[in-house]
Amino acid sequence: MGNCAQGFKDFFCRPKNTNVRVSLPAVCFVWQIAMIILFGVFIRYNEEADTHWVEHKKSHNITSDIENDFYFRYPSFQDVHVMIFVGFGFLMTFLKRYSFGGVGFNFLIASFGVQWALLMQGWFHTLDHSTGKIYIGVESLINADFCTAGSLIAYGALLGKVSPVQLMVVTLFGVTLFAVEEYIILSLLHCRDAGGSMVIHCFGGYYGLAISWVLYRPKLHLSQRLNGSVYHSDVFAMIGTLFLWMFWPSFNSAITDHGDGQHRTAINTYLALASCVLTSVAISSMSQKTGKLDMVHIQNATLAGGVAMGTAAEFMITPYGALIVGFCMGIISTFGYLFVTPFLEKYLKIQDTCGVHNLHAVPGMLGGFIGAITAAAASESVYGKEGLISTFDFEGSFKDRTPGTQGGFQAAGTCVSIAFGLVGGALMRIPNTGFVNVSFLFNRSESNFSVEQS
């Protein structure tokens, strides 16, 4: 970790007018070398990905290769992977002068983020203290994608305002914070949060908003005319929207329990998303004199149902419960785009380019509380004795926890994620005072995918 901290300090604190031609390659090279060294020291294949699987199978009485975790999770993993790179990437192509930046920088930081996430999450969650190694498998890859998603959400609030080097720093710091926050919420508080309403969306959203607040530049309105879309860039953004929307059931179910856990989570998410589309469209149409629909709402608010089901989807929230969640989220998120985003910009000086406040921060927070309520309402009559234990992992030192207590801890977990996001993002100001002087936002055609010096 020492190497990495070194790299971190080097580039985080460098003078503000470093030319990007030097700083970007330097960051990429040094950090990637650090990753290689750290992987060499820490990361190994787990027993399901190692050639010793043949022997492991025999010793554990596993009768068929199909019981390898790979076959339970790999299809979902690939769906999640598509969401991270095509979903988030293309959702950010809507700006007429920044399509390359949206999809390209997303590609760069996600590629770095997953590597750093494998290390950070490994140290906190799966480090084998007897060997000092982290053993990875397909579930680790999914978790790494999830962890990176937090930073990509933050990028949504910063789109067009930061240099790639700054984005790398935001990602390094974001993944680190994520791993700590996740450790507190999942391990210490023993919350359930398979789809990450709390740990991913709520954290990522507030993290991005806090950085955006730190970054505020008063002359930004001069470039306001560049903060717009053209017809084709909005169609590109629909590619992102649809791949996020379609694969969200995989996102939420990717790491839930084998069997009924994954099955139920997928159904709940599917229903919440379907319901969310109708109310988003309704509010969008009502908000305009002519009843026209606003593409911003169609591209974003329709996804809020999936965000809000990240925690509760694996519980017995019931199919109609899922529809109700989607129904409310479509309304809340669209109202957010109509009223809260302009308010944040005007009065709180927070510029939120993609509106992550309405798509991730608030629905994620509400999703955390919905999860808390659903958990608190759980009962043996609905879940069955064994079902209750396996759903909430009431085992080991948590075997005496009641659903009511669990609900309380879930709510506490949500507050932890908000705090980490806000404080973590605000802290970004301290080490890099140059941050607020970044001088390029849409100030030129980006037709060469150019990035100017920060």
Add this chain to the structure above:
Amino acid sequence: MGNCAQGFKDFFCRPKNTNVRVSLPAVCFVWQIAMIILFGVFIRYNEEADTHWVEHKKSHNITSDIENDFYFRYPSFQDVHVMIFVGFGFLMTFLKRYSFGGVGFNFLIASFGVQWALLMQGWFHTLDHSTGKIYIGVESLINADFCTAGSLIAYGALLGKVSPVQLMVVTLFGVTLFAVEEYIILSLLHCRDAGGSMVIHCFGGYYGLAISWVLYRPKLHLSQRLNGSVYHSDVFAMIGTLFLWMFWPSFNSAITDHGDGQHRTAINTYLALASCVLTSVAISSMSQKTGKLDMVHIQNATLAGGVAMGTAAEFMITPYGALIVGFCMGIISTFGYLFVTPFLEKYLKIQDTCGVHNLHAVPGMLGGFIGAITAAAASESVYGKEGLISTFDFEGSFKDRTPGTQGGFQAAGTCVSIAFGLVGGALMRIPNTGFVNVSFLFNRSESNFSVEQS
């Protein structure tokens, strides 16, 4: 169902000049609330998605979580989901002024359609009369996507001519008709139709054509110049084409029998599609003086092989049989675009924007008959004794049915689907006399995704 019927009547019969700003939100809200109430009354998780799975597993001697139906069908489900939202959606982006409308309204009506389909199909197929509940799992989600596909196909014939409220009505009515028709074909006639040549494509195609006939407006030729594509909108449409084409093996195999059923269906569909591309290209090139290819044929006719294999793909049609089906369909479908679509518009006054006649109606109908012939030709020597029974479900009250009889019933099923499509679509005229007065088709730049009053 009462609530829904109420909502149905309210909006279906409302005066024709309602402003879309009122009618669209009203339809979305009222119908979505109706869905929530009906789901509350009727829909529950099935035993594979419920927390009682732990106990179910024990009582049914299931040794591993991997035998949960989720793992058999979820990857195919996600492929089907991509076809419904990205495939159908982007296929309809080709119009230069209606890309948002194509992908956006498709998104809206599919999101409503799947919910209503879960209820309608549940009532007809899986209602547990002892509890009065419908138990859903991943197969239900796939079926709901299928059911919605019928209405999306109909949208293809209406693209650019109807308001979103009318589309919602078309979907409500279409899904209802679909469930009835499917009940007659699959349950009463005991047909096999896993990929839905009959129940989805043939029905959906004729349903759309019949509505388009009802909608005919004589002045439409004045906006003819807007019924065109531009270079980039045609590239967007290729995204739709390719995702439909690639995932069609999943579409046809998603709900076939576990094991060899899914395996064989995927292979047959893959081969028919490959073959179809070559003959589509050949006819397209022959049809133009310079040998240029027409993007309309590349985008559509190449898919006809998948449509036509919807019924027969799960039978032992043999690999070369699949190639022959694709070969013929590429020719028939491309000829349809060259000669039948202009004929329909000129003489029968049916405007078919996307050419669903050539891509869905005719290949679907032929697919039904191909299925009938393949079924009639089945024999114990080819299928094996047990294979024949399991492929055609000759069990229970159908245990004495012979392949020959089955073939007859398959053919009858195809006729039922045509009848439902034509009559159902034509009936759309009765309750809504305002339908024919819809006055907007491409009459303005759609750059704001606007919808004008219907």
Add this chain to the structure above:
Amino acid sequence: MGNCAQGFKDFFCRPKNTNVRVSLPAVCFVWQIAMIILFGVFIRYNEEADTHWVEHKKSHNITSDIENDFYFRYPSFQDVHVMIFVGFGFLMTFLKRYSFGGVGFNFLIASFGVQWALLMQGWFHTLDHSTGKIYIGVESLINADFCTAGSLIAYGALLGKVSPVQLMVVTLFGVTLFAVEEYIILSLLHCRDAGGSMVIHCFGGYYGLAISWVLYRPKLHLSQRLNGSVYHSDVFAMIGTLFLWMFWPSFNSAITDHGDGQHRTAINTYLALASCVLTSVAISSMSQKTGKLDMVHIQNATLAGGVAMGTAAEFMITPYGALIVGFCMGIISTFGYLFVTPFLEKYLKIQDTCGVHNLHAVPGMLGGFIGAITAAAASESVYGKEGLISTFDFEGSFKDRTPGTQGGFQAAGTCVSIAFGLVGGALMRIPNTGFVNVSFLFNRSESNFSVEQS
């Protein structure tokens, strides 16, 4: 095979000024009919896709349908399918006047290629000599997609310079060469090459370069201004890049051993790709005065890590080993785009439109050697006794082979693939002397997807 050889000769040797309106339909029809006849004679379902699966299961003590190979490989197959049609197709849309040609001709030749590949690979690898039949299943479909990929790679070097008929010939010849080369490398030399660094990428890359050399036309620089991209065509190309990048772990793991084999391969490929992105970006930024990134590098060099892991990914290369491979490939590939492509064009008269030299040929070759080194370094202490045997298939007549020997054979295999690519491509000159006189390259707007006479 006689029919096909006939069709081959007919169109391969036809006079050079044949109008494409005649030649393209003729090639499509005759070759497709040949496929149908050959499939009728040779191709049948294998026991896992046949209705006799019920009996096969009983006789082989298979307890559950989930152990059908379909469930091990179908999700990966669909990912590979997306790479072939959307990945390769959209990666070639970047030319401003040739987006239709890129995606459309890719669609055409891949559809033909997979059929011919099923036959060629069947004859060489899976022909049952007792019945004279080839039995196909999902693994055959994956292999057919792989085999076709070789020709699609070659198309990348020829993009915009050849007619569709010539592309069909290139594919027919390419698939044939591929099957022979693959037979030598995998069966005779007993190499392991699951992801095809050698057999697919190295072969395909050099095959395309050799054809491009044969095709060289001195006046090409006159159309240089058309060999460029516009903003939106570059965004379309990113769709191709990302789907290739995301699904590469599926590509490499699609046909590796069940269980740990697929699991480990996916992890290694994922890591190499992530690492490759950072170094590609670094070199790209360093290469320009202003630190701007070049979209050509982002679209292509980021994929080199996946290419280079095609052979070694299934071995115990270790996670950090995978990162190192990606690290080096990003550098090498980007340098290739900066220096080698211009050199090839200026001094060797090889025009390589998509830069397949840097993305496929060199990384594929290096991947072959990386595989050789990794294999040679294998030991029982790392792999375990049974693991070593199953990973390298040291069974039957190869049961005495040592890892060191295996490494030597792997290296030899790489040389075979280079030789086949170069010689095979250069031979394309002989039968078709008209090749070099093809007169159209971007010489008109391609807005009608037109192809002019060859």
